[in-house]
Amino acid sequence: MRSLAVFSVKGGVGKSALAVNLAHAAATLSARRTLLWDLDTQGAATYTLRLSPLEDRSARKGIAEAELSPLIQSSDFAGLDVLAADKSLRHLEKQLADDEKTKRLRKLIKSLDKDYDRVILDCPPGLTELATQIFRAVDLLVVPMLPSPLSERAYDQLLEHLARHHKGSTPAVLPVFTMVDRRKALHRDTIAAHPERLCIPYAAAIEAMAATRTPVLTRAAATPAARALAALWTAVERVLTQQE
Numbered sequence: 001m002r003s004l005a006v007f008s009v010k011g012g013v014g015k016s017a018l019a020v021n022l023a024h025a026a027a028t029l030s031a032r033r034t035l036l037w038d039l040d041t042q043g044a045a046t047y048t049l050r051l052s053p054l055e056d057r058s059a060r061k062g063i064a065e066a067e068l069s070p071l072i073q074s075s076d077f078a079g080l081d082v083l084a085a086d087k088s089l090r091h092l093e094k095q096l097a098d099d100e101k102t103k104r105l106r107k108l109i110k111s112l113d114k115d116y117d118r119v120i121l122d123c124p125p126g127l128t129e130l131a132t133q134i135f136r137a138v139d140l141l142v143v144p145m146l147p148s149p150l151s152e153r154a155y156d157q158l159l160e161h162l163a164r165h166h167k168g169s170t171p172a173v174l175p176v177f178t179m180v181d182r183r184k185a186l187h188r189d190t191i192a193a194h195p196e197r198l199c200i201p202y203a204a205a206i207e208a209m210a211a212t213r214t215p216v217l218t219r220a221a222a223t224p225a226a227r228a229l230a231a232l233w234t235a236v237e238r239v240l241t242q243q244e
């Protein structure tokens, strides 16, 4: 099993949109047994995949304490399961900050090893305790960013943080430009400085996922957005299979 987190210190950069599409691509394009784990209380990925938290969670203590398997749900797509966001995530930071729990997320992900080939985390923004645990737990960070100097700066700060605080055990990092609009000179110039990076276009089909609640590849497979998402999945899968 290999795991990846769609992570950024910033919000609104397309993390959840990428997490949903990457998870869907893992299950459909690569026939991987895939789990999408929604770690953001906003639950955008959960909602987009037409799920909601399980009702009967009165006994649930939150993922820092509980077993994961009873909380996992199947999605409408073969091979794609979801660990939905729920209210207990609000207490997660506090629970993980406990001294004995510094490797809790890593252990939880390891516990999924037999049942899944790919585990994809949709993360809330910010360099929090949860982020620290994510960096210790996953094999790859996919980092979406808008093509602008400020995003570039935030990305450099993330790399510095990883180099300083996670020496020797840093996950691979794959930056990707999102919401790309080539009519904008700023976008063109930023992208030109990083020709090796993949670009996901600004696309009505991706924006509409919040309304259609369907991944883009299923509905608009021939569009530039769908092709870009498939190319991103191929790049991700290449990194993960090289690590295996």
Ligand SMILES: Nc1ncnc2c1ncn2[C@@H]1O[C@H](COP(=O)(O)OP(=O)(O)O)[C@@H](O)[C@H]1O
Pocket (backbone or CB within 6 Å): 010, 011, 012, 013, 014, 015, 016, 017, 018, 044, 178, 179, 180, 200, 201, 202, 203, 204, 206, 207, 208, 209, 210
């Ligand atoms: N490539 C894209 N093109 C157009 N709209 C996008 C794209 N990626 C994301 N969006 C939209 O931008 C908003 C923020 O995206 P989201 O994935 O929720 O970001 P994050 O998870 O980083 O907060 C959402 O309304 C989403 O539909």
Ligand SMILES: [Mg+2]
Pocket (backbone or CB within 6 Å): 015, 016, 017, 040, 042, 044, 045, 122, 123
């Ligand atoms: Mg999100």
